[in-house]
Amino acid sequence: MYFSVMSKINRLRNKRLYLVLVFVIIMCYFMMDSCMDEIGMGWVTNLKVTKESEKIKCYDLKVENVIQNLESSEVAINRSIFFVETSCHNEEFSINPRQACAIESAAKMNPNFEVYLLIPSPVTSLEGMKAYFQKLASYPNFKIRYINMTTFFVKTPLEHWYQSGNLKYSYWPQSHASDILRYTLLWKFGGIYMDLDVVIMRSLEQVTNFAGAESLNDVAAGIMSFSHNHKISSLTMNDLVNNFRGYDWGWNGPGVITRSLRKYCGDCKMWKLRMTLIVLPQY
Ligand SMILES: *[C@@H]1O[C@H](CO)[C@@H](O)[C@H](O)[C@H]1NC(C)=O
């Protein structure tokens, strides 16, 4: 008797808990997507095209493009430095002085490498960056190129993933575009990827296979170098295809390299990571 009353109470309690949980999830779903993320159910809202995906509509614009297409055949394997600028610019494309300085430092310090500024939205005019462009164009190894997102991922592990519109599920589509581009560029060509705020003080021509440290346990994705066909590259591609999370800002950038490195050398800590890749700074 006692037990049956208790189990009834428990059942009722469970039922109530269950109802509360369902209620919270429903509220979360309608109120805030980030709330779903908080309760570990971000994947539920990750199944729909976000309103933020408007921010990458420019990638599909059919307008006249004044910059050359990036041809795979022109890229020097293992000897290229990639910068990527994934924002949409309504009229004119422009970069700021710091970004120009980052590109210039890369071109100047690595004369035997090609330095690419890659842009996935069509550029109708370069007038806006004329002052910097003239300076940068004086470096024979500087190249500005358009990346056509429709064709860029063809014959890469991300081909189907991109064509299925997964990037449009992102809440930070421009930032995640930059993430998928950097990993795919390194997979395709090997070389060095750098954020547009990385200024190079010395040549990187003799250094391969490294990434910057974010902290003792995490690796950053702001500067990375993989040689062509390095195992790490395929691990990063696999991670993106299988684990992309449009609702998590850092998951697809630093998260990808951190997880891939862990996989590469077992579930190792940074001191071990440093044995397989040079992870700067060295503590
Ligand atoms: C990108 O490539 C696709 C497929 O070849 C083409 O239809 C589209 O016009 C290209 N976009 C631009 C802006 O060139």
Ligand SMILES: *[C@@H]1O[C@H](CO)[C@@H](O)[C@H](O)[C@H]1NC(C)=O
């Ligand atoms: C790129 O670097 C890797 C690793 O050093 C090497 O195996 C590969 O042959 C290089 N590729 C080219 C085209 O230089």
